[in-house]
Amino acid sequence: MSTPAFLDSTEYPFAQIERDTQAYWAKHDSFRTYEHIKPKDKAKPKDKFYCLAMFPYPSGKLHMGHVRNYTLADVIARFQTLQGKQVLHPMGWDAFGLPAENAARLHHCAPADWTKRNIDDMRGQLQRLGFSYDWSREIATCHPDYYRWEQWFFIQLYQKGLVYRKQSIVNWDPVDQTVLANEQVIDGKGWRSGAPVERREIPQWFLKITDYADELLEDLAQLTEWPEQVRTMQANWIGRSQGLALDFAVVEHSQALSVYTTRPDTLMGVTYLAIAGKHPLALIAAQHSADIQTFIQSCDLGKVAEADLATATKRGINTGLFAVHPLTQEKLPIWIANFVLMEYGSGAVMCVPAHDQRDWEFAKAYQLPIRAVIRPAEQSNVDITQEAFTEKGVLFNSGEFDDLSSAQAFERIADQLSQQGIGQRQTHYRLRDWGVSRQRYWGTPIPMIYCQHCGTVPVPEGDLPVLLPTNIQMDDSGRSPLHTDASFHQVNCPNCQQPAKRETDTFDTFMESSWYYARFTAARENNTMLTQAANDWLPVDHYVGGIEHAVLHLLYARFFHKLMRDMGLVNSDEPFKRLLCQGMVVSDTFYRTDPDGKRTYFYPHEVTLTRDDKGRPLQALLIADGLPVHMGGIEKMSKSKNNGVDPQQLIDRYGADTVRLFILFAAPPDQSLEWSEAGVEGAHRFLKRLWRQVQSHQQQVQLHQPPLPTPAEAASISELKDVRRKIHSTLQKATDDLGRRLTFNTAIAGVMELFNTLQKLEGSDANICAIRQEGLEIIVLILAPITPHIGHVLWQQLGYREPLHQTPWRQADTNALLTDSINWAIQINGKLRGQLTTALQIEEADLIAQAKAVSSVAKFLENQTLVKTVMVAKKLVNFVVRAN
């Protein structure tokens, strides 16, 4: 595609502007932040501000989601610098992970080499976008200088008893003989082998995050600068509940069946119990029944993900065993059900089909009795023929508990079972301990050794780091090369020096991303994990990243912070003070359906749209053959849909400032952003107009003998007074938008509005030049965090020697903001009927009289009775009327 002529760079030489400005920043080390805060003026130390964006996985090239994330954080960092803060704004690489192994297999190279190349490419792209990073603190999590401290920390946790090993289920590919990630299981089959996936138990390491469940839940209240939705999601994820643990005796067995319920009030409605296929009772029942054995085996098929378990068809089989109801002594059948897992809780549940929808469906399917015991408070009965009644209410059919409310019954039943010694109140959490073992190569080696004589032995501190061998080839099996690399796993026991085996699993990559924010404060430190600098800088004042991390990453990082605090490494309770979650970047998709039903997607640039006379799109045509393609709607940018836009091409074509401006202007940060090439051109057009305006303004200024009048003097002319009010109200609003609201789109809209106002100023007399000078300065200042390159040059042209990126922000002039009149909206019954302009001071009676006299209002008052008059100060008068 040829470059359109309007991008003639002599008109707005963005390429040169951006090259020169970046060279200036590099030469002056403009964004270097020193390890300890060193205020220039010791009497007034600068406040610190730590701004951080979630570091990227080095997948190859930067995508638009990255550009959005890092542009948002850069605006925040630069804005805070202009506010006079000492800003830390680092960048690094979340460099371990599954894609590197897949790419290495595909390209027959080592994951380390592939990762390093990607980091080098992506670093160059970030630099081209002009982000204000302190590159001296760059970290990559695959470097031993980083992960050695993670190994060290894990051993500390092990010694504190916060780490344990237990059996846990994974997706097992029986053909490739390997563990699969959830995303590697497609329709219940392994992505490479196509074999049905099994659930298999293997020993894995866990961190006791549940020990911190209460604190993680309660400290959410401190996070007042986090989005409410994220706090709600985390609270629900932790899922603290109050309930009752109770025992059901099992007929002809000494071992009771333990269950937990949050609804003891429904106890009289229990008609059966369900247990996991791996429950000891299930295994006993299976000894004499081939059907039960087959059923238990079938429970082991399929993926481990909760969404799949929850949506799977509910199946079960009767064990033939019976439990005894603790209150009625009734015999209740015990079933094995595929929706009960041995991993979570006790592996057994009591079932109340009348008051739990899942139990209801299971009971219907297997003709089990359904007994209603709760009714709505205002009704004498309850209808459970169509679905379960799951709300709380009043008990019936419950003997001595009849007519109690659910809450009262909870207490009475809990008391009674406690006294009998077969039940006790318990706090439960939905949150489960964090399994950190991964059966993969490209990750941090878990620093443990298994010795036949000494058991599990942590690697001694002096032997750290346990280095991950990087000179390896991935084979096609999908298995980790660490299993076959004897030089890695054959070691001597640190205790007894006998031959032993090193752990070959690596850490979940969430481990690395749980503490990197702290390591940036001591990135080059070789002797300890963290230093005093962590307390100088933490918590992170502003963290920016995708909403998809709302629970897992952000919860794990909060957990890690508390672990580090309890180890004396940091002294704060929470890692991230303020959080901004950005939306996705989406764009149009176009495709054709092949005869066999497969879709072929086309890039937006391969397609042209035809429109009707109102500009509505009619159809899309493929440029190559002129024939129609299907418009597939708007989707998240992805390789598979061919709707991704390469940031690099746009930067080359329009410049980094244009890309930054568009990405901030097109939507508020937390909403999804719809990509539009025409919108990018609009952003570019604005920067061109700004560039030209400053050039022509400079020519006009040079016609005058300096000095120009001050802006306040120039504003004595009433027309200019209005313009100056606009300048200062724009500054006031933009300051609020950039600092408090983070609505960069409205700040930019305000700047455009102000620019349009300035452009309408005709003439070149000294007063006009003075006002225009002030207006252009404010525009460049507001845009400084957004489009820093053009700003850097325009600031010099407007007469400043101090570089824009460290100039102090300005306060709006309160005198300039004063008005001398009020515009009132006049409503009849809440509907706008007229406008009225009055002096600032006006008597209420006078205002009402004038408002009634406005002709567009008066005609609606004829033949009406005035019921009342509502007034909103300085804004609105509403006459409430009724027809006569």
Add this chain to the structure above:
RNA sequence: GCCCGGGUGGCGGAAUAGGUAGACGCAAGGGACUUAAAAUCCCUCGAGUGGUAACACUCGUGCCGGUUCGAUUCCGGCCCCGGGCACCA
């Protein structure tokens, strides 16, 4: 299935604390400049009805209902779209 969001012109969005719906930008249409094109500049632009016109009125923020003098905003019920669900990061 469960948890959390979102839905406003042809399009992206604005309306910050219940008070003038549609700022700003894009697309589209018309015009100026030009040999021409691009670029640039100016004008129009939610829908409907009436009017030669200025203009006037009605409707309108996913759907149904409620609270209120007044609802895009608050409440109840639904529909659709998106994010997460513990081994993608």
